[in-house]
Amino acid sequence: MSTATTTETKDLAPVSAESLAALLVGGARPPRPSAVSASLTFGWRAVLKIKHVPEQLFDVTAFPIMMVLMYTYLFGGALAGSPTEYIQFLLPGILVMSVVMITMYTGVSVNTDIEKGVFDRFRSLPVWRPAPMVGYLLGDALRYTVASVVMLTVGLILGYRPDGGAGGVLAGIALLVLFAFAFSWIWTMFGLLLRTEKSVMGVSMMVIFPLTFLSNVFVDPRTMPGWLQAFVNNSPVTHLASAVRGLMDGDWPADEIAWSLGWAALFVLVFGPVTMRLYNRK
């Protein structure tokens, strides 16, 4: 395909001056798109990219499957007597952990994309300023949903039986995707702040590993030393894992849901404006 491009120029039809002139005078400027419409358009761009490069779904399909299988069989026998027993406890948690981990790719894609010429055009458009960033995150929300569905399917095959039924599971996934959307503003910030893809990746690992592992995803925190419990019990990932676990078990853990939503709001309120400030200054 690309080998044909060298001869392409010679075959290009000449520019049609008459039709060009007609296009330039014709038509008044339409009104500006709303913030929602502009964000959705950028989200559509993210979806198109997935369509053109489907390999990028690897991290939301293969990686989550690996996580479920690995931890179910690694810890299952030791912690709960059998993998089937353990997965009842683990699946909502590992779902939360994997999706929160996947969010860090947002930073990398922002970082590589922002250097491209097309961003200069986006930034010179008269649209709601955060729309390109929100668009990214909307595209990523789709990826998180794919990852959740994949993991849930694997879980069901391995014997996970949620007491909350379809409603509880959907509510859990919805909460998780919402939280991941809000949490991703940290990565848009780092994506704009740091100079190279590698440094974005490095910083992301430093944040994401302690945050996801030091939680109640794998085990009950009561066996941990006091100082660690203090951290784990207040970590947003613990609140989220408890909330998702509760929802999928058919409970309505109102306080854990409130904590998760509170953290989500905090992430957007703090890192959203910082991201936009960096974006405007870039």
Next chain:
Amino acid sequence: MSRPTADLAIETAGLVKTFGATRAVDGVDLAVPAGTVYGVLGPNGAGKTTTVKMLATLLRPDGGQAHVFGRDVVHEADEVRGRVSLTGQYASVDEDLTGMENMILLGRLLGHSKKGARARGERLLEAFGLSDAAGRQVKHYSGGMRRRLDIAASILNTPDLLFLDEPTTGLDPRSRNQVWDIVRAVVAQGTTVLLTTQYLDEADQLASRIAVIDRGKVIAEGTKGELKASVGAGSVHLRLRDPAQRPLAADVLRRVLGASVQEEPDPVAVTARLGAAGAEGAAGQAARALSELAVAGVTVDNFALGQPSLDEVFLALTGHDTHDDSEEVAA
């Protein structure tokens, strides 16, 4: 400063942008009349792109002021964005998407309905001869096609001011001519164009006024005629039949034109720089030189009148050529 006037598309006063210790743009004053092509001419790293980025609201100036159609680029950035379009130095389209997807994406962002964006995209791609490539990813386009798409995207909504940042750098001569045709068509419809270029030839072809910029400063500004007059009228290139006659030819040229004469590596070639074109004009000077050479008995096989090159312009204006910038300003 006085209230900026609205019949100027761009007005800047003492515009400054620094990157660390480098003053990429160091006090640029521009006044671009609406409805014209204005050329900003300069070598790599002169500050052209940085200037354009400030005017297109992508970079915040560190000093001075800039107005686009009377609107401040910092405090009224949103109003400015509503009237300008930018075609950056590197294609400002999404390489991963197809040509049509790019048009729809940008059409939607400019407020068109999905249907409207597609219809306008189709018509523009057709006018630009890109219909056949509409469904292909832009990364598989040739340089000329990419540029066309880029400009097509910039006129999805006819802008009042179009920034073209080195639109033909890296294009073959044929594609370059096609881009020039597009620029002429756009300006004919009343859009103001700010064109940056490294090629004197390009500025000459398109622009009615030109600012020459070097190391962040405007070193000359005026119409094409004024600018050329300030750097001399160009050069006469001669090829002689007999290499032995070259010293004689050089003497004649020096005497008649009063200009510096250079003997080329080719033993039959000689070049004379013409002085500032007076009433006689460059062709008149050359004609006089040719007849004097005939009188002196020198046989001339080939003769060409060349325009001053960017190198010559720079040499004349700054005393250094375009290549001795030790550091390039990345922007």
